[in-house]
Amino acid sequence: GIRATCSEIILRQEVLKDGFHRDLLIKVKFGESIEDLQTCRLLIKQYIPTGLFVDPYELASLRERNITEAVMVSEDFNIEAPNYLSKESEVLIYARQDSQCIDCFQAFLPVHYRYHRPHSKDGETFIVVNNPDLLMYCDQEFPILKCWAQSQVAAPCALKNKDICQWNNMKYKSVYKNVTLQVPVGLTIHTSLVCSVTLLITILCSTLILVAVFKYGHFSL
Template sequence: MAGGRREPMGVGAGLGALLCALHVQAACRVTTVTQELLKEGFHRDLLVEVELGEDAGGCAVAAQMRLPAGIYVDPYELATLQQHNLTKAVLFAAAIDLEAPEYAAGAPVLLLFLERAARSRRRFRAALPVHARYHRPARGTGGALLVLESPELLLCCCHSHLSAECWEPAEVDTPCSSDNTTPCQWYRTKHRPAHEGSMLRVPVGLREHSSLVCALTLLTTGLCSGLILAAACKYGHFSQ
């Protein structure tokens, strides 16, 4: 009899804990993160938008993303944009070779600070120029597909309190803003928010055309060199 009485109590306690966990998880899933590639060609603008499920007044909001090897951010262009207060980002990379092809490049990590949207306390957005790298020629296909991983949402609240059920400390050694040189504690979401990824198709040369391309390149180079040499001999002034 005693054992029969304890079983409903245990089931009830377990069901209550499950419902509580589901309630917390549902409350933390309200946050959404979207990213979109604007423009066409090799030079694009990466737009990141965030809608928080709670008011983050006084907090810095950022998106941390690992770019694929086929996409890079020009550090010189980034420095110019920051000088004109057009964007704010931190690029975690020892060195970026702007001329390196996709197969010889690394995958840098970018921390992009988001600005609060007008007339909203929960919506944030930011845009940053990104560039595609050249790929190896492929056989039977005219393009390579690059997939941008979903960014990780981070909050830095030096004077605010975040819900412990939804946020946990993150190891990011970067100040909350350029005005504060002391690193503050960053937080990441415990429950993965809803994301919308992006894909970029980059034109790729065909291996079947390698012989034709090499022949035309040599022919064009020889022809142009001959024309330059003939012009130099005809119109040039040579001293003894």
């Protein structure tokens, strides 16, 4: 069939940095020269699981500095909600051509861990980041569209453009099935200790503040 003559689209998703603040990096490699696809644009639709959040204010700052072209899709988004009270969210990332790979695009997105409930035994939990939807829009027909386009999805034509384009949802081969993040969490057996220490520190600090106010404060009747 026609797909036998088509080069595969390879998507690689990885997480950079350590700790509670990570960078999600998505790389897409085409099997045919990018010169043939100059009129095409690539859009990543990334699903953010409940255990993570994306800061819309951080995205706005990164867009201003031209570091990434990502925008939140989800509304009523609470970045302070814990894992068990949050919902899955969506982010659109307009991918850019990779300067180090002639046939590649890449997209970058900073993500952050949410607060997770303490566990009774294990001091860790796991977050699974599934592979994204890969959307492609071209001003003209290319064989790659006939090969791998599965359906059409309506989305903004560009980051600063309110016009809606019909993007092709592309089939691709992923290097990894998904990305799994390991998150350290507290233990329930430590709850009483943590609460007691927190209460004692609060009382101590409040007492010191009151002493300082009465000792150095100036009161007028």
